[in-house]
Amino acid sequence: MGKQLELLQGTLDMLILKAVSLGPLHGYGVLLRIQQISGDQLEIQQGSLYPALYRLEHQGLIASDWGESENNRKARFYRLTTAGRKKLQKEMENWNRMADVIGAILSRETEEA
Amino acid sequence: MRLTAPFRSWWKALAHRREMEAEVEAELQFHVERYAEDMMRNGMSREEALRHARVELGSIAVQQEKNRFSRGLRPWDDLQADVRYAFRQLRHAPAFTITVLLVLTLGIGANAAMFSIIDATLLHWLPYRQPSQLVSLYLLDDHRDISWAYYQDLKEWQRRSQRLQEIAYYDAFEGFLETKSGQEQVSAQSVSSNIFSVLGVQPERGRTFLASEQTSGNNKVIILSEPVWRIMLHADPDVVGKTVRLNDQPYTVVAIMPLGFAFPANDHDPQVWVPAELTPAHQKPTLDWSAPRYQVIGRLRSGATPSAAGAELSGIEGRLVSQYPEEMKAELPPARAGAMPYRETLVKDSRTALLALIAAVSIMWLIACANVANLMLARGMARQREIAVRGALGASRWRVVRQLFTESLILSALGSAAGLALSQLALGIFDRTLRTQLNLPGRLVPNPAVLGALLALSVVSAVLCGLFPAWLAARAPLEHSLRQSTMQAGGGRTRQRLQQAMVISEIGLSLVLLVACGLLLRTVFALRRVPLGFRTDHVLMLQPKLPRYKYRNIDTNRTAYQPLLQRVQALPGVSSATITTLLPLRKGFGAVLTLNVQTDKKSTAPPVQIDAQLKAAGPELQDILGLRMVRGRFFSQQDTPDSQLVAVVNRTFEKLYMPAGDVMNYGIGLGKGRLAKIVGVIDDFHQTSIDRPAFPEIDFCGPQLRATDGVYQPTLLAHVEIAMRTQTGPEQLVPALRRTMLEVNPDLQAGEIQTMEQVVEDSMGNQLLAAHLLEVFAGSALLVALAGLYGLLAYLVAQRTREMGIRIALGAQRHKIIEMLLGQAGRLLLAGAAMGIVLSYAAARLIASFLYGVKPHDVGTMLAVTALLLACGLAAAYVPARRASRVDPLEALRTE
Numbered sequence A: 001m002g003k004q005l006e007l008l009q010g011t012l013d014m015l016i017l018k019a020v021s022l023g024p025l026h027g028y029g030v031l032l033r034i035q036q037i038s039g040d041q042l043e044i045q046q047g048s049l050y051p052a053l054y055r056l057e058h059q060g061l062i063a064s065d066w067g068e069s070e071n072n073r074k075a076r077f078y079r080l081t082t083a084g085r086k087k088l089q090k091e092m093e094n095w096n097r098m099a100d101v102i103g104a105i106l107s108r109e110t111e112e113a
Numbered sequence B: 001m002r003l004t005a006p007f008r009s010w011w012k013a014l015a016h017r018r019e020m021e022a023e024v025e026a027e028l029q030f031h032v033e034r035y036a037e038d039m040m041r042n043g044m045s046r047e048e049a050l051r052h053a054r055v056e057l058g059s060i061a062v063q064q065e066k067n068r069f070s071r072g073l074r075p076w077d078d079l080q081a082d083v084r085y086a087f088r089q090l091r092h093a094p095a096f097t098i099t100v101l102l103v104l105t106l107g108i109g110a111n112a113a114m115f116s117i118i119d120a121t122l123l124h125w126l127p128y129r130q131p132s133q134l135v136s137l138y139l140l141d142d143h144r145d146i147s148w149a150y151y152q153d154l155k156e157w158q159r160r161s162q163r164l165q166e167i168a169y170y171d172a173f174e175g176f177l178e179t180k181s182g183q184e185q186v187s188a189q190s191v192s193s194n195i196f197s198v199l200g201v202q203p204e205r206g207r208t209f210l211a212s213e214q215t216s217g218n219n220k221v222i223i224l225s226e227p228v229w230r231i232m233l234h235a236d237p238d239v240v241g242k243t244v245r246l247n248d249q250p251y252t253v254v255a256i257m258p259l260g261f262a263f264p265a266n267d268h269d270p271q272v273w274v275p276a277e278l279t280p281a282h283q284k285p286t287l288d289w290s291a292p293r294y295q296v297i298g299r300l301r302s303g304a305t306p307s308a309a310g311a312e313l314s315g316i317e318g319r320l321v322s323q324y325p326e327e328m329k330a331e332l333p334p335a336r337a338g339a340m341p342y343r344e345t346l347v348k349d350s351r352t353a354l355l356a357l358i359a360a361v362s363i364m365w366l367i368a369c370a371n372v373a374n375l376m377l378a379r380g381m382a383r384q385r386e387i388a389v390r391g392a393l394g395a396s397r398w399r400v401v402r403q404l405f406t407e408s409l410i411l412s413a414l415g416s417a418a419g420l421a422l423s424q425l426a427l428g429i430f431d432r433t434l435r436t437q438l439n440l441p442g443r444l445v446p447n448p449a450v451l452g453a454l455l456a457l458s459v460v461s462a463v464l465c466g467l468f469p470a471w472l473a474a475r476a477p478l479e480h481s482l483r484q485s486t487m488q489a490g491g492g493r494t495r496q497r498l499q500q501a502m503v504i505s506e507i508g509l510s511l512v513l514l515v516a517c518g519l520l521l522r523t524v525f526a527l528r529r530v531p532l533g534f535r536t537d538h539v540l541m542l543q544p545k546l547p548r549y550k551y552r553n554i555d556t557n558r559t560a561y562q563p564l565l566q567r568v569q570a571l572p573g574v575s576s577a578t579i580t581t582l583l584p585l586r587k588g589f590g591a592v593l594t595l596n597v598q599t600d601k602k603s604t605a606p607p608v609q610i611d612a613q614l615k616a617a618g619p620e621l622q623d624i625l626g627l628r629m630v631r632g633r634f635f636s637q638q639d640t641p642d643s644q645l646v647a648v649v650n651r652t653f654e655k656l657y658m659p660a661g662d663v664m665n666y667g668i669g670l671g672k673g674r675l676a677k678i679v680g681v682i683d684d685f686h687q688t689s690i691d692r693p694a695f696p697e698i699d700f701c702g703p704q705l706r707a708t709d710g711v712y713q714p715t716l717l718a719h720v721e722i723a724m725r726t727q728t729g730p731e732q733l734v735p736a737l738r739r740t741m742l743e744v745n746p747d748l749q750a751g752e753i754q755t756m757e758q759v760v761e762d763s764m765g766n767q768l769l770a771a772h773l774l775e776v777f778a779g780s781a782l783l784v785a786l787a788g789l790y791g792l793l794a795y796l797v798a799q800r801t802r803e804m805g806i807r808i809a810l811g812a813q814r815h816k817i818i819e820m821l822l823g824q825a826g827r828l829l830l831a832g833a834a835m836g837i838v839l840s841y842a843a844a845r846l847i848a849s850f851l852y853g854v855k856p857h858d859v860g861t862m863l864a865v866t867a868l869l870l871a872c873g874l875a876a877a878y879v880p881a882r883r884a885s886r887v888d889p890l891e892a893l894r895t896e
Helices: A012-021 A027-037 A046-058 A082-107 B004-015 B017-041 B046-057 B060-070 B074-092 B094-120 B151-160 B195-199 B226-232 B306-321 B342-347 B351-382 B384-392 B397-429 B431-438 B448-475 B478-483 B493-529 B556-570 B621-625 B651-660 B713-717 B730-744 B746-750 B756-763 B765-799 B801-809 B814-850 B859-885 B889-894
Strands: A062-068 A074-080 B134-140 B164-179 B182-191 B221-224 B243-246 B249-256 B271-275 B293-300 B337-341 B539-543 B574-580 B591-597 B608-617 B629-632 B646-650 B667-671 B674-682 B697-701 B721-726 B752-755
Touching: A012 A027, A012 A046, A012 A062, A012 A074, A012 A082, A027 A046, A027 A074, A027 B017, A046 A062, A046 B004, A046 B017, A046 B046, A046 B060, A074 A082, A074 B017, B004 B017, B017 B046, B017 B060, B060 B074, B074 B094, B074 B397, B094 B351, B094 B397, B094 B448, B094 B765, B134 B151, B134 B164, B134 B306, B134 B342, B151 B164, B151 B293, B151 B306, B164 B195, B164 B226, B182 B226, B195 B293, B221 B226, B221 B243, B226 B271, B293 B306, B306 B337, B337 B342, B342 B351, B351 B384, B351 B397, B351 B448, B351 B493, B351 B765, B351 B814, B384 B397, B397 B431, B397 B448, B448 B493, B493 B765, B493 B814, B493 B859, B539 B730, B539 B756, B556 B574, B556 B713, B556 B721, B556 B730, B556 B746, B574 B621, B608 B651, B608 B713, B621 B721, B646 B651, B651 B674, B651 B697, B721 B730, B730 B746, B730 B752, B752 B756, B765 B801, B765 B814, B765 B859, B801 B814, B801 B859, B801 B889, B814 B859
Parallel strands: B182 B271, B221 B249, B608 B697, B646 B674
Antiparallel strands: A062 A074, B134 B293, B134 B337, B164 B182, B164 B243, B164 B293, B221 B271, B243 B249, B539 B721, B539 B752, B574 B608, B574 B721, B591 B608, B629 B674, B646 B697, B667 B674
C-alpha cells in the first residue's frame, strides 16, 4: 500500500453521492466502497464521514432507511434521491471541467502560444 | 421534495431528539463493530480492535454534536443552552433578579399604559382615506377663539380655494330613532351631500347623498351607521329603500356605512346622517348673526399644508368681510379663518397633557434602564471570574456576550409581561378619569400596535441595559481576572466611571419628574384654594334633557321645567330649589349680550362696549350658592311678574360700567317698553373655570320674564338647570329626584344629576389627572433612582471591605469612614441634582400651560424637591456606609 492521498477539500460529499448512487449502503459500506474504488489510495477521516452523511440527508440529497446488514444486523442504509442524482450529475460535470482546465494549465510546457 | 427535506429533518431533530440520538448511537455502534471485525480479521485482538475503531471515529458525544451541527441546529442548541443557563443564573441571584424585574416592570408598565392611551388618542386610527389630508376649517373671532363658519363663507371657500380639493360641512342635532323598542337616541348629523366623498369612504351598501337631496322636499333620506343598523334595526338585510322614522319624520334609508366608520370620529354613540337642508336662510344675500353656521372639514390637495390653507381661506375671508354688515365687521380681526389637521381637533385639549406624560414615562423608562444596566454591570463584575473561566475553556467573546445578552433579554421579556399586566391594572384604576378627560371609547385593551410597541420596548430595554455591560464584561483580559480573587477584582476605572455616570443621570432625571410633580401639586393646591365665590357643599344640580324635536315650538320652561321645579321644591330634604340658566363651572350654553354704553352724553369718546353673559334665575339662587352681595339686593319673593322688572350685575360688570357712571342708575331695555332696573351687584365668582377670571354678567329674575321678552329665548328657552340646596348629603336625594322626574314627565328621564363638588372636581380634571399620574411616575422614579444609588454604594462598600478592614485596623475612626462614604454619595447626589435642575428648567416649559398660581421656574419648588432628593439619597447611602464602618478588621482580612 503506497502513501494514501488526502481528500481534497469539499470532495467528500461528491464521493458519498457517487458511492450510494451505485446502490444503497450503510455508513461503513460507504467508507469501504470509496476506498475500494480508489484502490485504497484515498484516506477518509472516519470522524468526518457521518457529519457529511447527515448534512446530505438534511439537504434531501440522500435518504436513509433501517435495514438488515450482510451479517444480519440492523443498520441504516443510505440511498440517492432524485435531487441527489441531479446534484451528482452537476457536480461531476463541474469536476470534469475543472479537472480539464487545471490539467491543461499544468500540462503546458512551452512559453509560446 | 428538496425544500421539505430540511424541515423534516429539523422536525425530527427537535421533536424526537431522543429517538434521533438513539439512531445515531446505533449507527455508530454498528460502524465500530464492523470496523473492529475487519481489523480482527487482520489478527488484532478484539479489545484492541474496538479501541482502535472508537478512537478513529471519535467520541459518540462529539459525533452527536456534529450530527446536530450538520443539520444546522447549532444556533438553536446554543440558544437553548443560553436560556437554560440564564434561568439558572437568575435563580441563583434572587435579590438581583427581583430588583431588576421590579424596576423593569415599573418602567415598561408605565410606558405600556401610556402607549395604549397615545394609541387611542394621538395616533387614533381614523376610518377615512388618507386622514392626514383632512383638515377642520373654522373662523377665528377677535379673542382668537374658534367658531363655526357661516354658510356664505364656506360657499365662497368652496368656490375659490386652490389648496383644498373639496370642502364639506356638518352640524349635529339630537335624534330619536323609532325602533321596535321605542324611541332610541342616536347621534344625528346633518351633512353636506359631498361629505362621504371628502372623507373618501364608500357605503357598505347603498349610495351616498345626491346634491339635489339638500333641497327641501328631497331631503328626507338617511344613511345609517353599522351599529344603528345592526343593533337598533336588528340587521334587517333589506333596510336600504325602507322608511325609518327619525324625530317623528319619515326618512328613506339610502345606505349603510361599513363597520368601524364614524363621523365625527370622537363621537362614540350610534350615528346617523341626513342631508343638510338648504333653506331660504341659506340663500339670503346679506349676512347676520343668525345666518346658518356649520362645522367644516376639507381635504387638502397633495403638498398643501394646513397653515397654507388657513392663510388662503383668510385671504378669501378678508374679501368677504367687506360684505359683512357694520356691526359684524367690528368683531373681525384681519386674519380670520384657520385650518387644523382634523386629527388634532379630536385631541386638542389633551394634546399637551399627553405629550408631557409621554415625556414623563420616557424619562422613567430611561431611569429604569440606567438602573438595570448598573445592576448588570455590578453583577458582571462579580461574575468576572466565571466569565474568565468560560473564556479559558474556549468560549468566544461573542459567545459570552450572547450569553449575557440572553440573560438581559429574558429579564426584560419577563419585565414586559409583568409591565403589561401592571398597565392593564393602572388603566383599569384610571378608567373613569381617562374616559371623561380624554373621551376614550370605553375600556382600552392592548391591540397589536400596542403589543408590538411593547415588544420593541423590551428588546430596546434589553439592549440598553444588557448589551453594554455584557460587552464590557467579555472584554476584560482573561488572565487578569483569573489570577485575582473576586473580592479583589476592583474593576476597571472605566466601569466605575460608567456606573457613577449612570447613577448621576438617574438622580438628575428623577429630579425632573419630581419638579414637574411638585409644580402640578402646587397647581392643584392653588386651584383648591381659589375662593370660588359660591358654596359647593349640599348643592345638587339637575340638568333636565328633553328630546328637542318633540318640544320644538313649546315653551319647555312653562310646560316641563316649572312643574318639575315645584315637585322638587316639595321634596323632603330639599331646602330650596330654583331654575337657573347658567351654573358656575358648567361648560353649558351661554348667551352673551354686547352692550354699547354711552359714557357721557356730552363727550365724543366712543361708547364702552361690554360683552356680558346673560342669566335668568330665581331668588333662591342666592341661598343655594351662597352668593355675596357687594351692594344692593338680590331677587326676592316680592319680585313677581307684575312688579317692577329687576336685574343684578356682577362686580366685573360694575367695574367696566364705571366710566358711564353708577350702574345702579342703569336700566336694561327688554323691548316693548319693558325696562329692568338694576337693584344689586353680586360679588364675582368663577363662571367658566377656576383658572379664568370672572366674566361680566347680567342676571334677570326668572319668574318675572315673559315669553315675549327679548332675553327669554337665549336664557330660559335655551338651557335650563335646576339647582337645589339639600339638608342631608346631596347624593341621598338622587333616587328620589329620578323618581320625581319620571313622574312629572317620562321624557325627562335622561336628565343628569351631579353634586356641585363633582362639578368643581371635573373642572380641575386635566390638572388633577396629570398630577395624579405624575405623582405615580415621580414616586416610582424616585424609588428606582434611590435603589440604584443604594445598590451602587452597597456594592462599592462590599468591594472595599478589605480596604475598610485595613483602615480600621490602622486606627481609622468609624465615623470618619461613614463620613467618607457619605461624602462620595453626596458628590454623586449633587452632580445629579445639578444636572436635574438644568433639565427641569427646560422641561418645566412643557407643562407651563397646566400651571396655575405657580411659575414654571418656581425656586421654592425646585429647592424643596432638591432637598427631598438629597435627603432621601443620603438616607439610602447611610445604610451601606454604616455597614462599612462596622467591618471587623480581623474578619475582613481573613476572608481573603
